[in-house]
Amino acid sequence: MQRKKRLTKRERKKADPQRDERLRQNAPHIHCISCGRHLDPPEFTAAPPTATYIVCQHKSRFPACVACEMAARQLVEEHDRTNKPVQTAQAWH
Numbered sequence: 064m065q066r067k068k069r070l071t072k073r074e075r076k077k078a079d080p081q082r083d084e085r086l087r088q089n090a091p092h093i094h095c096i097s098c099g100r101h102l103d104p105p106e107f108t109a110a111p112p113t114a115t116y117i118v119c120q121h122k123s124r125f126p127a128c129v130a131c132e133m134a135a136r137q138l139v140e141e142h143d144r145t146n147k148p149v150q151t152a153q154a155w156h
């Protein structure tokens with residue numbers, strides 16, 4: 064007696080109708096390191112962008128609002144100088 068053919072992982076993913084919604088819910092949650100404001104991914108690519116990434120000497124990327132960019136740069140510079148984690152603000156929505 065032969066086994067029934069099973070779907071591959073890729074085929075199961077395509078057949079799952081709620082997969083896209085679950086992925087959106089588990090999407091990365093981005094907050095400004097300076098003020099804690101929630102940042103949506105389109106804010107980084109909009110014209111003009113309202114959010115940006117600041118890169119430290121270790122090539123780590125930290126999100127920041129354009130309005131808070133100078134304060135965020137100071138936090139990243141302190142991180143580079145002291146080699147301690149970046150002092151981030153508490154997240155808010």
